[in-house]
Amino acid sequence: MTIAPIFWLLAFIPALVALYFLKLRRTDVVVSSTLLWSRALEDLHVNAPFQKLRRNLLLLLQLLALAALVFSVWRPRVAGQAEAGDRAILLVDVSASMGAKEGGETRFEKARREALDIVGGMKPGDRIALLAFASRTTTIEPFTDDRALLESRLKSLAPTAMRSDLRQALLVAHSLVEAIPEAGVYVVGDGTYEGLETLPSEVKLRKLKLLGEASALDNAAVTEIDVRRTFEGESRTEVFALVENLGKAPARLTASLEVNGELRDARALDLEPDASRSVVFDLGADVSGSREARDAPGGIASVSIDAQDALSLDDRAWVRMDPPRKPKVILVGPGNPWLELALGSSSGIEHRLMPLAEVEKLLAEARPGTVEQSFGADVIIFDRTAPPGPPPLPAIYIGCLPPLPPSVEAPRVTKTPPVLDWDRSHPVNRFIVFTDLFVEEASVFRAGPGYRSLVDSETGSLAGIVEYRSPGRPATPALLIGFDILKSNWPLGHYSFPIFFGNAVAWLGSGPGGERPARYRTGEPLVHHPAAGAAPARGSFRSPSGLDRPAEREESGAYTTSLTDEAGVYDLVLDGNVAERFPVALLDRSESRLVPSGKLDLGDFAVETKSASEEAPRDLWKWFALLALGVVLLEWRVYTKRLG
Amino acid sequence: MRSRLLDDEFVSKLEQLELVARRLTAGSQKGERLSRRRGRSNEFADFRPYVPGDDLRFLDWNVYARLERLFLKLFLEEEDLRLTILLDTSPSMDYGTPSKLEYAKKVAAAMGYIGLIHQDRVEVSGFARRSRVIFGPARGRMQARRLLDVLGALEADEADGTDLEASCRAAGARRGGGGIILLFSDFFDKAGFEKGLRYLTAAGRGTEIFAFHVLAPQEIDPDLKGDLRLVDVEDGGLVEVSMTAPVIETYRRTVEAFREEIREFCARRGMHYVFSPTSVPFDRLVLEVLRRRGLLK
Numbered sequence: 001m002t003i004a005p006i007f008w009l010l011a012f013i014p015a016l017v018a019l020y021f022l023k024l025r026r027t028d029v030v031v032s033s034t035l036l037w038s039r040a041l042e043d044l045h046v047n048a049p050f051q052k053l054r055r056n057l058l059l060l061l062q063l064l065a066l067a068a069l070v071f072s073v074w075r076p077r078v079a080g081q082a083e084a085g086d087r088a089i090l091l092v093d094v095s096a097s098m099g100a101k102e103g104g105e106t107r108f109e110k111a112r113r114e115a116l117d118i119v120g121g122m123k124p125g126d127r128i129a130l131l132a133f134a135s136r137t138t139t140i141e142p143f144t145d146d147r148a149l150l151e152s153r154l155k156s157l158a159p160t161a162m163r164s165d166l167r168q169a170l171l172v173a174h175s176l177v178e179a180i181p182e183a184g185v186y187v188v189g190d191g192t193y194e195g196l197e198t199l200p201s202e203v204k205l206r207k208l209k210l211l212g213e214a215s216a217l218d219n220a221a222v223t224e225i226d227v228r229r230t231f232e233g234e235s236r237t238e239v240f241a242l243v244e245n246l247g248k249a250p251a252r253l254t255a256s257l258e259v260n261g262e263l264r265d266a267r268a269l270d271l272e273p274d275a276s277r278s279v280v281f282d283l284g285a286d287v288s289g290s291r292e293a294r295d296a297p298g299g300i301a302s303v304s305i306d307a308q309d310a311l312s313l314d315d316r317a318w319v320r321m322d323p324p325r326k327p328k329v330i331l332v333g334p335g336n337p338w339l340e341l342a343l344g345s346s347s348g349i350e351h352r353l354m355p356l357a358e359v360e361k362l363l364a365e366a367r368p369g370t371v372e373q374s375f376g377a378d379v380i381i382f383d384r385t386a387p388p389g390p391p392p393l394p395a396i397y398i399g400c401l402p403p404l405p406p407s408v409e410a411p412r413v414t415k416t417p418p419v420l421d422w423d424r425s426h427p428v429n430r431f432i433v434f435t436d437l438f439v440e441e442a443s444v445f446r447a448g449p450g451y452r453s454l455v456d457s458e459t460g461s462l463a464g465i466v467e468y469r470s471p472g473r474p475a476t477p478a479l480l481i482g483f484d485i486l487k488s489n490w491p492l493g494h495y496s497f498p499i500f501f502g503n504a505v506a507w508l509g510s511g512p513g514g515e516r517p518a519r520y521r522t523g524e525p526l527v528h529h530p531a532a533g534a535a536p537a538r539g540s541f542r543s544p545s546g547l548d549r550p551a552e553r554e555e556s557g558a559y560t561t562s563l564t565d566e567a568g569v570y571d572l573v574l575d576g577n578v579a580e581r582f583p584v585a586l587l588d589r590s591e592s593r594l595v596p597s598g599k600l601d602l603g604d605f606a607v608e609t610k611s612a613s614e615e616a617p618r619d620l621w622k623w624f625a626l627l628a629l630g631v632v633l634l635e636w637r638v639y640t641k642r643l644g
Numbered sequence: 645m646r647s648r649l650l651d652d653e654f655v656s657k658l659e660q661l662e663l664v665a666r667r668l669t670a671g672s673q674k675g676e677r678l679s680r681r682r683g684r685s686n687e688f689a690d691f692r693p694y695v696p697g698d699d700l701r702f703l704d705w706n707v708y709a710r711l712e713r714l715f716l717k718l719f720l721e722e723e724d725l726r727l728t729i730l731l732d733t734s735p736s737m738d739y740g741t742p743s744k745l746e747y748a749k750k751v752a753a754a755m756g757y758i759g760l761i762h763q764d765r766v767e768v769s770g771f772a773r774r775s776r777v778i779f780g781p782a783r784g785r786m787q788a789r790r791l792l793d794v795l796g797a798l799e800a801d802e803a804d805g806t807d808l809e810a811s812c813r814a815a816g817a818r819r820g821g822g823g824i825i826l827l828f829s830d831f832f833d834k835a836g837f838e839k840g841l842r843y844l845t846a847a848g849r850g851t852e853i854f855a856f857h858v859l860a861p862q863e864i865d866p867d868l869k870g871d872l873r874l875v876d877v878e879d880g881g882l883v884e885v886s887m888t889a890p891v892i893e894t895y896r897r898t899v900e901a902f903r904e905e906i907r908e909f910c911a912r913r914g915m916h917y918v919f920s921p922t923s924v925p926f927d928r929l930v931l932e933v934l935r936r937r938g939l940l941k
Contacts, residue, residue, distance in 0.1 A: 026873040026884055032739035032863060033832035034876040034883040036902055040895040041885060056886055058871075641869075 010070055016062060061635035065628045072624035075123060087127050087143060087180050089173045090115050090150075093189025093212075094157055095134040095164030096522070096567075096586050100190070100217055100310040100594050107190045108159040111212040115188045118211070119150045129176060130154065133169030134162035134565065135523030143176075160565035161313050162523040163588035166193040166600075174203040182207070190214035191596030197603030204602045214596040218247025220271065220307040221314035221592035222255075224278075225585065227301065227321050227518045237321060239281040241303035245271035246593040253305045257281040259321070260299055269305075279303070283321075300569050300583055313567050314592045318583030319519045327509025330354045330375060330393075333383025338491035339398075342498035349505050352377075360387050378509035384484060390468045391478045394508035396501075399484035401443070407450035408466055411443035411482055417457030426454055428465075428479065428503045432496040439490075442483035454479075474529050474556045479504050520584045525562040528572045528580045537574045544568020544584075649753040649796050654927050661758050661931075661940045663725060663824060690718045726781075726823025727759040727766045730815055730844075731798070732808075732858075734772040735877045736832045738800035740860020740922055745800050747922040748828035748858050753795045754930045755826055758940065760788045767819070768794065771811030772801035777818075805878045808833040808840030816843045824939075828856045828920075830863070831906055834879070838909060845913045853915040854939060857906055861923045864899055866892065 031037065092115055098108035119128060122145065130141040130153055141153045166187065177183035184207040187193075191214055196204075224242035245251045250273060256266040265281045281303070304316035329343060329351035343351040359380075366374045371392040380393045386400040395402070404410065419434045434455055444460025447453040453461035462482050467475040491497050510516065520526060526541060528551075539551035541561040551559040551572060559572055559579075570582040586592065600607040650658070694703060694714035704717045729752045737745040752768065759766040760783060767780035768791065779794045780787070808829065819825075825844055831837040844853050874883040885891055903919055910917040916937060920929055934940045 026871045028875050029868060029872045030875045030877050031866075032736040032744075032830065032860070032877055033834075034874050034881045035832050035834055036863075036898050037874050037883045037885060037895060038881075039902075040891065040898040041883065043898060044891060044894050057888065058886075 010067070012070075013063060013066060016066055017059065057638055058635055061631050061638065065631040065635065068624045068628035068631060072621040072628060075121075075621040086125060087129075087177060087183040088118070089129045089131060089177060089183065089185045090118060091137075091166070091169050091173055091185060091187045091189070092130065092132045092140075092154070092157060093134070093164055093166075093187070094132045094159050094162075095189075096159065096161050096313055096588070096591050097164065097190055097192050097311065097594055098159040099161075099313060100214075100219070102215060102217065102310065106159065107212070107214050108157075110214075111188045111190065112154055112157065114211045115154050115186075116151060118186060118188075119147055119154065122147055122150075129173075131169065131173060131176075132157055133164065133166065133172075134160050135165050135168075135521075136162070136562075137165075137169040137172040139172075139176075160522070161567040161584075161586055162565050163521070163586065163591040164189070164193060165195075167195050167199055170196070170199060170203050170206075170208075174200075174206060177206075184209060186211055187600065188212055190594075191599070192590065192593060193597070193600060194590050196600055199602060201604075204604060208600060208602075208607045210600050210607055214594070216248065216596065217310040217594035218249055218251075219309045219311050219314070219592055219594045220245045220247065220251050220253055220305055221311070221589070222303050222305060222317040222585070223276070223314070223587055223589045223592060225303055225317040225319045225519055225587065227319045237283045239283060239301045239303065239319060239321075241279045241281075241317065242276055243269055243271065243279060243303075243305055244276040244589060244592070245273060246589070246595075247309070248273050251307060253307055255279050255303055255305050257301060257303055259283070259301045264301075300581055302583075310594055311592065314586045314588075316567070317519065317585035317587055318569055320516075320581060320583050322516065322518070325510070326350050327378040327505050328352075328376065329505055329509070330359075330377045330380045331383065332356050332359055332380060333385055333398075336383050336398075336486065338485065338497070339381070339383060339501065342491070342501045343505070345498050346502045346505075349502065349509075356385050356387065359392075363387060363389065363392055366392070379505050391476055394477050396479045396481065396504055396508070398481045399487075401480065402468075402478060405450050405466055405468060407448070409446045409448065409451075411445045412460065413441060414444045414457070414459045415441055417442050417444055417459050417462060419462065420456045420458055422455045423453065426452075427507045428500065429454055430503050431499055432503070434494075434496060437490055437494060437496075438488060439483045440487040444482055445480065469556075471555070474558065477508060479508065518583075519587070520564060520582055521587050522564050522567055522584055523562075524564060524584070525560055526564060526570060526572070526582045526584070528559040530557055530559070530574075530579070539572055539574045539579070541582075542571040542573055544570065548573070649750050649792050650757065654754070655757065657927075657931060658754055658757050659761065661935070662762050663727060663755070663758055663764060663940060691715045692718060725759065725762075725764040726819070727756065727764045728815065728819050728823060728825045729756055729766070729768040730775065730812070730825060730827045730829075731768065731770045731778075732772070732806065732827075732829035733770040733798065733801045734806040734832075735800050735802070735804075736806065736830055737858070739877065740862055742922060743800075744830055744858045744860050744922055745798070747920070747926055748856065749795045749798055750926040751856065751920065751929060752826065752828060753792055754926070755934075755939075756791045756795070757788050759783075760791060761785045765823075766791065769815050770798060770801070771808075771815070773805060773807040773810065775811040775815045775818075804880075806833040807835070808837050809835060809843065810840075812840035813843040816846060822850050823852070825851055825853045826856065827853065828858055830858055831855075831902075832878070834881075837906060841909060841913065841915065845915065853910075854918055854937075855906065855910050855915055856918045856920045857903060858920045858922065859899075861921060864896070864921060866895060868892075 093111065094108065098106065098111065100107050102110065122128060125145060127143040127145050128150055129139065129143045130150055132138050132140050140157065141150060144150060170185065173185045187208065187210045189212050191210060191212060221244055222241050223244050226240045228238045228240055239257055241255065243253065243255055251271045253269045253271060254266050255269055257264045264283065267279055269277050271277055299321040300318055301321055302316055302318045307315050326348055329349055331339065331351055331353050343349050362374050363371065375393055377393060379395065380391065381396040382398065382400055384399040386397055386402055388403065391402055417439060419437045422429050422434045439462065442462050444457060444462060445451055445453070445464055447461050447464065451464050451466050453464040455461065455463040463480065465477055465479055467477050469475045485491055539559045540548045541551050542548050544566050549561060549563050551561055554560055564570065564584050567585050570584055571578045572580045691704065692715065694716045698716050702717045704715045707715045731748055731752055733745060737743065737748065756766045756768060763783050765781045765783050767777060769775045769777045778798065779791050808831065827844065833840065841855065868887045871886045874885060907917040918937060
């Protein structure tokens with residue numbers, strides 16, 4: 001153990017004592033005789049060698065004041081956490097659950113106090129980086145030893161409406177201090193974290209401390225919302241919401257549906273603890289069918305519950321009710337009854353046949369930039385025959401190929417490739433199982449940059465997506481199926497066949513960027529693809545609280561923002577007009593569950609919560625400085641009293 | 645009799661008082677005291693059988709008439725009393741309010757006055773480093789005025805210390821034994837008080853010595869504060885001391901021990917120790933304390 005340099009100041013104590021005797025100005029007093037005084041002092045000295053020092057109140061007070069000053073300069077702390085190292089990272093949770101109210105203050109305010117305690121406990125030379133995390137991790141302040149700066153930055157933080165992703169935050173923190181293994185990482189939050197088991201072990205082995213003590217709170221939330229349409233007969237719109245009671249007490253709630261701010265329906269719900277209930281509001285045809293709703297940039301429905309709980313921002317969720325789209329499909333090829341049957345079976349698709357010659361004619365006649373309009377369709381399907389150029393529209397190539405983008409390798413022809421796996425996450429593969437798909441012969445692609453495989457065989461990809469890009473325009477996707485479906489058992493032996501094409505047309509025909517989500521979660525990016533040919537305009541995203549943030553314009557022409565830290569409806573304003581509305585809500589069950597685990601479950605081991613009252617370094621220097629001041633005042637008092 | 649030292653009322657009270665020497669001693673002249681030597685006075689002492697050669701005037705004829713034997717009447721002879729007053733006039737005595745010297749002068753004046761009006765032989769000496777006679781020897785009421793004047797004019801010496809030993813030795817040698825010695829001093833002699841007192845006792849057998857230890861209240865219970873450098877008024881000696889409660893307490897104990905030391909020394913040598921803090925009014929000391937102590941009646 002080394003002596004803190006500050007303790008060298010204690011060496012001033014003997015100096016002070018010496019100074020005391022030197023500087024002492026004694027007042028001369030004439031007495032009749034010093035005989036008895038000498039004797040008395042002799043007695044005193046004989047009785048106690050250090051009597052003079054010990055009994056000298058003034059000197060003692062000065063020593064005490066000096067010691068207190070030295071201690072205050074040393075900045076002592078109770079339980080010195082920052083001893084973890086000269087560098088530390090403060091990860092401050094600003095997720096939605098931090099806005100939960102606990103005993104008059106939010107969890108965030110409580111946690112921030114602990115973070116301030118750590119900053120207040122910094123020793124000279126300590127450097128702390130301040131990171132805020134929710135679903136994203138933001139560096140608020142890189143490593144600095146400026147306490148005032150860190151404190152003001154901390155005070156400027158506020159909880160958002162986003163879910164928390166501590167895993168990501170820890171990875172970011174780790175990358176910041178990768179080279180400093182002794183640097184500690186303090187997680188200042190409420191302890192409601194998941195998914196840390198898959199962290200790399202070097203991150204897990206880092207000095208992690210979870211600060212903050214949150215108690216379990218009752219909360220009910222709308223954790224899912226969606227809009228469904230049925231095209232059977234009269235088209236109908238249903239708004240679906242999932243309401244969950246994430247507390248320990250039964251809840252009696254009313255779920256209300258509003259459409260464009262107007263109350264439409266309400267349901268009473270009795271929810272046992274840890275129970276969930278899905279609520280379906282049937283709006284019939286009136287919304288989707290009405291002219292106004294179809295013309296509007298997006299009707300917004302919201303479902304709210306009247307829960308009086310700790311967290312209110314998850315009591316409401318919004319969903320966009322787009323007018324129904326019926327993608328128009330052009331089928332080009334020598335004729336394929338199975339395919340026509342599959343397309344015709346879906347009431348949501350309009351298709352027509354077009355000979356290849358007409359396609360080529362249209363392509364030849366079309367002026368640049370107006371190709372899509374000249375076809376009057378959303379998707380084009382090339383069955384075993386295709387024009388030589390790139391696809392004019394989002395396209396499906398069956399058993400034929402467009403010119404491939406340079407990054408995609410040319411396929412190899414394989415006989416009877418057995419299906420191994422498929423991309424279950426892609427919307428095109430929704431509800432589909434490809435087991436027992438038999439293909440006689442196929443061109444198989446190698447997955448790589450520019451080619452996203454949808455169905456894999458032993459030898460390569462049987463189907464996948466490539467994109468054709470041109471500057472200033474959204475990419476044109478093409479779904480490549482590397483085999484002739486008539487030379488496979490797909491149309492006959494597989495129920496997946498019509499679903500696959502239904503999905504594919506819906507996805508390709510949903511416009512640039514794919515199908516637009518009906519609702520967004522906080523933290524997710526919002527993207528708006530302007531209509532083809534639309535002039536570039538200055539755009540801004542207006543947050544639910546009315547903040548205008550400039551929209552970024554991507555190379556493809558899309559307007560995006562990733563600043564979705566509030567719950568509510570965001571508006572994209574282009575040239576003063578609302579171009580698109582984006583419903584954004586928390587919709588996160590784990591974030592709404594306000595039950596802290598009290599530890600960071602890292603899979604292999606767990607990091608316990610450190611209660612702030614035990615561990616947070618309490619800065620004591622102010623008390624020592626105050627003590628020094630008090631002692632000096634007392635000394636003055638004693639001194640003047642003696643003089644008097 | 646009006647004086648700066650003694651007021652009339654007090655003087656009239658003094659008239660009632662008389663010095664008492666418990667040890668009857670032979671004076672050089674006949675006075676108002678009974679000497680141990682039997683002689684001619686009115687004070688009957690004893691009888692003894694007549695032996696030839698005795699003065700027939702002292703035969704008790706009445707006894708002879710009854711017993712038919714000759715008895716000689718013995719009388720105590722009356723003698724004068726030698727009262728010696730030794731006044732410490734060192735600078736340290738000029739301390740306190742009223743100053744210790746002033747106080748001692750008053751007591752000395754009262755005692756001298758009593759002595760003079762009772763025909764005692766009174767001598768007053770002052771001393772610091774050396775003793776010197778400032779009054780007497782004298783007797784008789786007629787001298788009282790002068791005594792008061794002399795004492796009234798007496799000032800503290802400019803001497804640079806007290807030499808009790810030398811002073812007492814000189815006074816003792818000059819005086820011889822017998823009578824009463826009243827010594828007024830604060831006994832602040834850095835060489836010690838013992839030798840001086842010893843010289844007084846050695847001066848002569850049968851001398852009754854009263855040591856008046858005169859201290860000012862400020863010396864007994866000092867009211868000093870702060871960090872001080874004490875300067876000895878006599879020799880300029882310095883003592884640095886920070887006045888704290890423990891220091892003051894130790895000083896008080898030292899004063900107490902100092903008094904006890906002198907008292908014990910006096911008791912061992914048959915001297916009377918009279919602690920005379922100037923806080924006790926001097927008339928009370930004279931009229932009450934000294935009567936109680938048997939010096940006056």
